[in-house]
Amino acid sequence: xxxxxxxxxxxxxxxxxxxxxxxxxxxxxxxxxxxxxxxxxxxxxxxxxxxxxxxxxxxxxxxxxxxxxxxxxxxxxxxxxxxxxxxxxxxxxxxxxxxxxxxxxxxxxxxxxxxxxxxxxxxxxxxxxxxxxxxxxxxxxxxxxxxxxxxxxxxxxxxxxxxxxxxxxxxxxxxxxxxxxxxxxxxxxxxxxxxxxxxxxxxxxxxxxxxxxxxxxxxxxxxxxxxxxxxxxxxxxxxxxxxxxxxxxxxxxxxxxxxxxxxxxxxxxxxxxxxxxxxxxxxxxxxxxxxxxxxxxxxxxxxxxxxxxxxxxxxxxxxxxxxxxxxxxxxxxxxxxxxxxxxxxxxxxxxxxxxxxxxxxxxxxxx
Amino acid sequence: xxxxxxxxxxxxxxxxxxxxxxxxxxxxxxxxxxxxxxxxxxxxxxxxxxxxxxxxxxxxxxxxxxxxxxxxxxxxxxxxxxxxxxxxxxxxxxxxxxxxxxxxxxxxxxxxxxxxxxxxxxxxxxxxxxxxxxxxxxxxxxxxxxxxxxxxxxxxxxxxxxxxxxxxxxxxxxxxxxxxxxxxxxxxxxxxxxxxxxxxxxxxxxxxxxxxxxxxxxxxxxxxxxxxxxxxxxxxxxxxxxxxxxxxxxxxxxxxxxxxxxxxxxxxxxxxxxxxxxxxxxxxxxxxxxxxxxxxxxxxxxxxxxxxxxxxxxxxxxxxxxxxxxxxxxxxxxxxxxxxxxxxxxxxxxxxxxxxxxxxxxxxxxx
Numbered sequence: 248x249x250x251x252x253x254x255x256x257x258x259x260x261x262x263x264x265x266x267x268x269x270x271x272x273x274x275x276x277x278x279x280x281x282x283x284x285x286x287x288x289x290x291x292x293x294x295x296x297x298x299x300x301x302x303x304x305x306x307x308x309x310x311x312x313x314x315x316x317x318x319x320x321x322x323x324x325x326x327x328x329x330x331x332x333x334x335x336x337x338x339x340x341x342x343x344x345x346x347x348x349x350x351x352x353x354x355x356x357x358x359x360x361x362x363x364x365x366x367x368x369x370x371x372x373x374x375x376x377x378x379x380x381x382x383x384x385x386x387x388x389x390x391x392x393x394x395x396x397x398x399x400x401x402x403x404x405x406x407x408x409x410x411x412x413x414x415x416x417x418x419x420x421x422x423x424x425x426x427x428x429x430x431x432x433x434x435x436x437x438x439x440x441x442x443x444x445x446x447x448x449x450x451x452x453x454x455x456x457x458x459x460x461x462x463x464x465x466x467x468x469x470x471x472x473x474x475x476x477x478x479x480x481x482x483x484x485x486x487x488x489x490x491x492x493x494x495x496x497x498x499x500x501x502x503x504x505x506x507x508x509x510x511x512x513x514x515x516x517x518x519x520x521x522x523x524x525x526x527x528x529x530x531x532x533x534x535x536x537x538x539x540x541x542x543x544x545x546x547x548x549x550x551x552x553x554x555x556x557x558x559x560x561x562x563x564x565x566x567x568x569x570x571x572x573x574x575x576x577x578x579x580x581x582x583x584x585x586x587x588x589x590x591x592x593x594x595x596x597x598x599x600x601x602x603x604x605x606x607x608x609x610x611x612x613x614x
Numbered sequence: 615x616x617x618x619x620x621x622x623x624x625x626x627x628x629x630x631x632x633x634x635x636x637x638x639x640x641x642x643x644x645x646x647x648x649x650x651x652x653x654x655x656x657x658x659x660x661x662x663x664x665x666x667x668x669x670x671x672x673x674x675x676x677x678x679x680x681x682x683x684x685x686x687x688x689x690x691x692x693x694x695x696x697x698x699x700x701x702x703x704x705x706x707x708x709x710x711x712x713x714x715x716x717x718x719x720x721x722x723x724x725x726x727x728x729x730x731x732x733x734x735x736x737x738x739x740x741x742x743x744x745x746x747x748x749x750x751x752x753x754x755x756x757x758x759x760x761x762x763x764x765x766x767x768x769x770x771x772x773x774x775x776x777x778x779x780x781x782x783x784x785x786x787x788x789x790x791x792x793x794x795x796x797x798x799x800x801x802x803x804x805x806x807x808x809x810x811x812x813x814x815x816x817x818x819x820x821x822x823x824x825x826x827x828x829x830x831x832x833x834x835x836x837x838x839x840x841x842x843x844x845x846x847x848x849x850x851x852x853x854x855x856x857x858x859x860x861x862x863x864x865x866x867x868x869x870x871x872x873x874x875x876x877x878x879x880x881x882x883x884x885x886x887x888x889x890x891x892x893x894x895x896x897x898x899x900x901x902x903x904x905x906x907x908x909x910x911x912x913x914x915x916x917x918x919x920x921x922x923x924x925x926x927x928x929x930x931x932x933x934x935x936x937x938x939x940x941x942x943x944x945x946x947x948x949x950x951x952x953x954x955x956x957x958x959x960x961x962x963x964x965x966x967x968x969x970x971x972x973x974x975x976x977x978x979x980x981x
Contacts, residue, residue: 320886320913327883350883354914516694516717519687545719546687
């Protein structure tokens, strides 16, 4: 094999595919990038068996071939080369030579036959959306997936397609995050659970352009994202997702409209009074168009006040400030609406248009 | 006590003094910043018993007093306050109230009498230099102090003052770094060993301005740096420093003049072939105005070539590439001169003016 590429194109491709290199594995082949130049195109692939990424690399194939190379060493070498043309050649003993200007590296390649190829994904079912939308949706929901594995289903996000609407849902034991996206076309109904890791890695690769689109193909066991020069394939999580609709209500006794930035600053300060793992609530006292906030712990106490628009009854209710903060951070609106029912019921942070809905459970407190 | 300061002034003072807060200590008082408003000035102090920092804070003393506050909590609170006036008041039970706009924190202070005051330093012996020079000198020598404690003396740097010359020296088992600074005035001879930690912390506080000066006071056991609104006091390291002059020689058989950036890029690439802890050398083959470089290990091999100016005999010599890299990184010259004697003797990287001299021991190799 012999290929010639620009350093910058190699670097871009490596930055993309290495997102699928596992951090912990005892199998050296999984730590590899597969360089496939068996046709006139050059493709790089990485695959941790759950998530696989393939990208086309701009370059010239002078001699066809295929080889697997340790991803970290390969990336480090390319990164430290001058901004110039790079030649990668492989002999029959899998000795790999990487040449750039006067620098010449010799390293050992690995047997490409051992590399786990990406699963074949039937392209029967497809939806399309903009890279901007997908990236935003991930950012606005990924924070509330469960971080421990005790319920595998909760480490992923539900992608729920119904006609021309995609609903993306994540939830842990304390909150639910929902984003609704209107699609250009209607599709057949589909519900799948996409691993959180897949979504967080893909959001790093997405350009986020509003004009750039992503095609998403779904089969029974896999989801495939196709965009720019990249293909990202991931296993789906098996199992049934929670029936979120049963946990959501539009009824309320109190509606508050609050300046997001001001509220965020207050609850951010409140987090200083809570040690990690402590479930100390911030107590919101909503009355007469004012929200008084109070939190106290062995560290100390904080009192704060914000003027609000209020509709309905006064209420006094406690929340974990970190959960409020997570939701406030990802909303883009200047003013947000928060709906309360009573001290024991969750609050809902949602917009009129129904693009987002964040449910957060309250925390008991002694006054 | 009651003081009023701007958030930004508090933040600046805290960023300065917290450099002397120890990361590991079982004594809560050492984790504190002392707020001293016992006169009409406000002073913040932190002291880990080796290194102490005191800074004047812009502000108004409405009620005199003194209190110790946990540095991390205090800093976190101030950081998260709005950009506005901050009032800090303390009652007789050491309850501290920090108020800014509508936010009001209550935290507990600690007994100021338990706080270790900075040692008194006699101001008999003083030298002055610019902040720029001191910051540069530290950057250009700090990398070669010894990192383990087996010889305490080597964890510091020698400040050697002779007439109007300051020589700063650091060394570990493999190299020596020397910087010579010409002082404006002649001083009495003095040799002291300043802890590396003191120097690295102080260099973070120094503005680095060429017009801003630092006054340095030295006693038998302490060194005190006075600049801007700050006082930094540090213990000196006891003991005798190595007699570096005996290890230095100006004789050479081969002199090479090389483009620093090009050489640095080559040896940086070479470090990829060396695992941490491995003493694999890069072999430099200097002949006929060309430096050929070669390194090989179980990871792979690298060959590279640079055109050089050469004076004297050809030589083939091996070095730990990381040591060469460290020196090359801190030199500012475009072209550097390197002097070699023979395969067993150290090389010297020094400039004509004698402002710097980096000695690096070679590594044996089998060809």
